[in-house]
Amino acid sequence: MRRNQPKSLVFLLFSVAVFAGNTGSKIEYIGGTVEQLQPGTDGRIHTTNAYSMLVTTNKVALGVPYKRINLIEYGQNASRRIAMAIVISPLFLLSKARKHFLTVGYTDDDGKQQAMVFRVDKGNVRATLASLEARTGLKVQFQDDEARKAGKG
Numbered sequence: 001m002r003r004n005q006p007k008s009l010v011f012l013l014f015s016v017a018v019f020a021g022n023t024g025s026k027i028e029y030i031g032g033t034v035e036q037l038q039p040g041t042d043g044r045i046h047t048t049n050a051y052s053m054l055v056t057t058n059k060v061a062l063g064v065p066y067k068r069i070n071l072i073e074y075g076q077n078a079s080r081r082i083a084m085a086i087v088i089s090p091l092f093l094l095s096k097a098r099k100h101f102l103t104v105g106y107t108d109d110d111g112k113q114q115a116m117v118f119r120v121d122k123g124n125v126r127a128t129l130a131s132l133e134a135r136t137g138l139k140v141q142f143q144d145d146e147a148r149k150a151g152k153g
Contacts, residue, residue: 024048024056025124030101032116036060045102045118047131053104055116064106066135071105071115074129075143100125104132 024044029037043057052063077099102118102125120128129140 024054025128026121027055027102027118029055029057030117030119032103033114034062034116036062037116045120045128047128047135050135053132053135064104068106068108069104069132069136069138070107070113071103071141072129072132072136072138073103073105073141073143074125075101075103077101098122102128 024046027043027045029039029041029043031039037055037057037060041057041060043055043060046054046056052065053069055062055064100120100122102120103115104118105113105115108114132138133140
């Protein structure tokens with residue numbers, strides 16, 4: 001057993017207790033380097049604690065201290081609603097479906113770089129980005145001008 005595991009376990013249990021009443025922002029884990037999370041897993045990201053960001057799913061609770069976060073990136077993917085236009089109405093071709101993506105990079109307990117990519121619910125994007133900026137002291141990196149407009153709005 002590694003020496004710092006009991007400390008991490010105590011921190012994780014404390015974080016779960018602290019966040020139990022906070023619903024957090026709805027997310028879907030898209031991918032990254034974290035073995036505990038499987039792509040396609042739904043969960044929540046909590047940014048209200050002063051010391052760490054917590055990602056919770058039905059099976060996993062992962063805490064990342066803000067001081068270890070070194071990248072916050074936000075982007076969007078806009079696509080036409082072709083399937084809905086074919087099935088329901090051609091008017092759906094005039095609208096776009098936007099998906100909002102958040103990438104968080106950090107160093108783990110062993111000093112190795114890790115990354116998590118989430119799809120974030122559009123209603124919580126601004127609050128999540130503002131909280132992460134305030135807690136980490138980092139500026140959000142935007143992938144393009146459309147993402148900058150949506151993230152700062």
